[in-house]
Amino acid sequence: MSLSFRAPLLFVAVLLFSLVSSTPLQAKPALLPRQQPQNSTLSVCSPLLNNLGSPTVLTPFEFEFRDAASSAWNLYNTLYTPTCIVHPRTVEDVSRVMKAIYDAGGVKYAVQAGGHSAMREWDTTDGGVLISFRNMANVSYDPVRDTINLQPGIRWGEAIGRLEPLGVAPLGGRLGDVGTGLLLGGGLSYLSARHGFSVDALVAADVVLVDGRVVTANATNEYSDLFRALKGGANRFGIVTRYEVKAIHVGTTEEKMMVGGSIVYDNSTTETLLRATANYVNNVDDPNSSILVIIGATLANNTVSPINIITFFYNGTLLPEGRANPYHEFMQITSLAVAIGSCSYAEANAVLGSGGDKGNGQIFGASAFGSAEYEISQGLAKDADESFEKYMNAYRAFNKFLDKAKGTPRPTPTGTPTPPIWPPPGFPIFPTFPAPKPPPVPTPPQYPGPFPTMPLPPIATSTIPGSTPTPFPPAPTWSQLTSVPPPTFPTTTSVPIPTTTPGPQTDAPNARRQETSSTRGPPTWSFPSSSTLMFPTPVPYPTPSTTPRPVPVQPISFIDDPEEDGISAALLAFTPVMKSQIEAGRRAGGNMMDPPLANFAFVQFHVTMPEWLGIVPKRVAEGRREVLNEMPPSNGLPLYMNECDAEQNVFETYGQYELLKRVYQKYDPTGLNVRFMKGPMGLGPSAKADHGRP
Numbered sequence: 001m002s003l004s005f006r007a008p009l010l011f012v013a014v015l016l017f018s019l020v021s022s023t024p025l026q027a028k029p030a031l032l033p034r035q036q037p038q039n040s041t042l043s044v045c046s047p048l049l050n051n052l053g054s055p056t057v058l059t060p061f062e063f064e065f066r067d068a069a070s071s072a073w074n075l076y077n078t079l080y081t082p083t084c085i086v087h088p089r090t091v092e093d094v095s096r097v098m099k100a101i102y103d104a105g106g107v108k109y110a111v112q113a114g115g116h117s118a119m120r121e122w123d124t125t126d127g128g129v130l131i132s133f134r135n136m137a138n139v140s141y142d143p144v145r146d147t148i149n150l151q152p153g154i155r156w157g158e159a160i161g162r163l164e165p166l167g168v169a170p171l172g173g174r175l176g177d178v179g180t181g182l183l184l185g186g187g188l189s190y191l192s193a194r195h196g197f198s199v200d201a202l203v204a205a206d207v208v209l210v211d212g213r214v215v216t217a218n219a220t221n222e223y224s225d226l227f228r229a230l231k232g233g234a235n236r237f238g239i240v241t242r243y244e245v246k247a248i249h250v251g252t253t254e255e256k257m258m259v260g261g262s263i264v265y266d267n268s269t270t271e272t273l274l275r276a277t278a279n280y281v282n283n284v285d286d287p288n289s290s291i292l293v294i295i296g297a298t299l300a301n302n303t304v305s306p307i308n309i310i311t312f313f314y315n316g317t318l319l320p321e322g323r324a325n326p327y328h329e330f331m332q333i334t335s336l337a338v339a340i341g342s343c344s345y346a347e348a349n350a351v352l353g354s355g356g357d358k359g360n361g362q363i364f365g366a367s368a369f370g371s372a373e374y375e376i377s378q379g380l381a382k383d384a385d386e387s388f389e390k391y392m393n394a395y396r397a398f399n400k401f402l403d404k405a406k407g408t409p410r411p412t413p414t415g416t417p418t419p420p421i422w423p424p425p426g427f428p429i430f431p432t433f434p435a436p437k438p439p440p441v442p443t444p445p446q447y448p449g450p451f452p453t454m455p456l457p458p459i460a461t462s463t464i465p466g467s468t469p470t471p472f473p474p475a476p477t478w479s480q481l482t483s484v485p486p487p488t489f490p491t492t493t494s495v496p497i498p499t500t501t502p503g504p505q506t507d508a509p510n511a512r513r514q515e516t517s518s519t520r521g522p523p524t525w526s527f528p529s530s531s532t533l534m535f536p537t538p539v540p541y542p543t544p545s546t547t548p549r550p551v552p553v554q555p556i557s558f559i560d561d562p563e564e565d566g567i568s569a570a571l572l573a574f575t576p577v578m579k580s581q582i583e584a585g586r587r588a589g590g591n592m593m594d595p596p597l598a599n600f601a602f603v604q605f606h607v608t609m610p611e612w613l614g615i616v617p618k619r620v621a622e623g624r625r626e627v628l629n630e631m632p633p634s635n636g637l638p639l640y641m642n643e644c645d646a647e648q649n650v651f652e653t654y655g656q657y658e659l660l661k662r663v664y665q666k667y668d669p670t671g672l673n674v675r676f677m678k679g680p681m682g683l684g685p686s687a688k689a690d691h692g693r694p
Helices: 003-020 041-052 063-069 091-103 156-166 224-230 267-283 372-377 384-405 505-520 579-587 618-630 657-667 672-676
Strands: 084-086 109-112 129-132 139-142 147-150 202-208 214-218 239-246 258-265 291-300 303-314 337-343 362-370 569-577 600-608
Touching: 041 084, 041 091, 041 129, 063 084, 063 129, 091 129, 091 202, 091 214, 091 239, 091 672, 139 156, 147 156, 202 224, 214 224, 224 657, 258 267, 267 291, 267 303, 267 372, 267 384, 267 569, 267 600, 291 384, 362 372, 362 384, 362 618, 372 384, 384 569, 384 600, 384 618, 600 618
Parallel strands: 084 129, 109 129
Antiparallel strands: 139 147, 147 239, 202 214, 202 239, 258 303, 258 337, 291 303, 291 569, 362 600, 569 600
């Protein structure tokens, strides 16, 4: 017998001996073949296709594959091609997929819930197994437990829309297109100051572990450590197939239990606006308040067009008077437009639109600024003025980035710039006038689809400091909308969600248009003309590009051509976190972020690339890092996972980082997740590996 045949036979003999022997080799029969991957992704996908069938498992040979592979919000995450895509319908399907991956010793895989990540390959994979929850998108309310059950494929706009007739809602996000993955990163809502991070409302979760086992984790059972790790642990602790969260009683659309809206400012107000933001962080601790402050700009034809926006909502029917109003300083700043009035929670969550516009590359980065009190106590600043300087440093770095990243594309054949457009096109977050109505719910798996819009009541406009906006009149009815009652989870008692029947589904849009034009009449609101806007003159905006999107060979382009590339928009966004929010989280059992008990602000740096540009030019990548270096977080504060850059070690900033590492080691001792799934760094043996750098 030749030597080439003896080696395999010897290996088989040793392997058989280890399986039947009573020596210590027998104690680790399951771990031995999983130390190194022995199979390709194809060898995992093929059995899954045979066992689960099509269309549960899609391969590149099927028509629906490309649509499923390119459904992510971030353009860069549509440029990858998985080996197969699994659309599970049950938790058992998910378990079988993970067991197949585990038994193979690990292959690349990713999980997509809402698909709204800005980090490359965090919600897709190239040459791996993509688990997409498009077919698991149900929601139900249990009145006995006063909790809401969410499947992972539901989006916040859908969940709020379905539950609106019952007057309850989950703590979710601020954009309707964002999915449940937001919970695993913490989550911020317009009710966070009173109820904590969105994930602080978590009651229980069904989790598929890396080896395919299915467990239910809550605060008191044997998986209580896993339960806590899910509250900020992102995609590192298994695949959640059901979230049970506390129901927040927010009222129906007709009840108008909130007041707020948006104010738009021109660029001359930036320093004043930033100082008002710092003062809010320093002084406000009202559990009914919330605010999002945006310093932004759109870019086109070498022209930077700045725009500043705040969006705020107060949990109450009236704003407090005088200086007790947490927004009084913002309302004294000269504005371009004001839209403030009474609204429901569903309407509040629709003011910024769905956030579902696709086709652009998205890049995030995160920081956190402490209040003056916190920074002085930590020796980071000597007074409030020095503490405020970090806001101005961030703004100066932001302006340097805009100047560095802007492009100078060749002029059009006519050489005539496009007239100014309002609102600025391509801006990733902008209040809509009128605001869209919370979306009706299509039957899964038809989602995603366009959200219908609902005109807001009259909007007051003003450029006079201290002016009083016109209040909103009663909201329009929802009689023409159809709500589809979702299937319920077998372990809960569901309250059926009321339905209406406007006629055949295909006629519903026409019925809504007829109601808008003939019954209610057109909305009556005014807005300054483009000629009166306080922008640089002229403000040219090109027409949307029809250039085919290139598929990059490299994830980052190292060839810069300002005559061909650039960025579409960029913003700095500030979300204050109050002491009341931190206290609410601790009362709920705590989370992994575990911030110190002090006011601070999450800071997001967000860059939107042109829809036709499938690469990141070198100067843009370098400029983005320079901005993050110029706005470091205050020592001791956590970064917000959902707004981070993949190169930032967010886990390391968590107050419970050491606990997080111990829990990860317990549930994934071989590090399969960090070795084969892109996600946040800081856990497992490959903490320094590439985790999806933009």
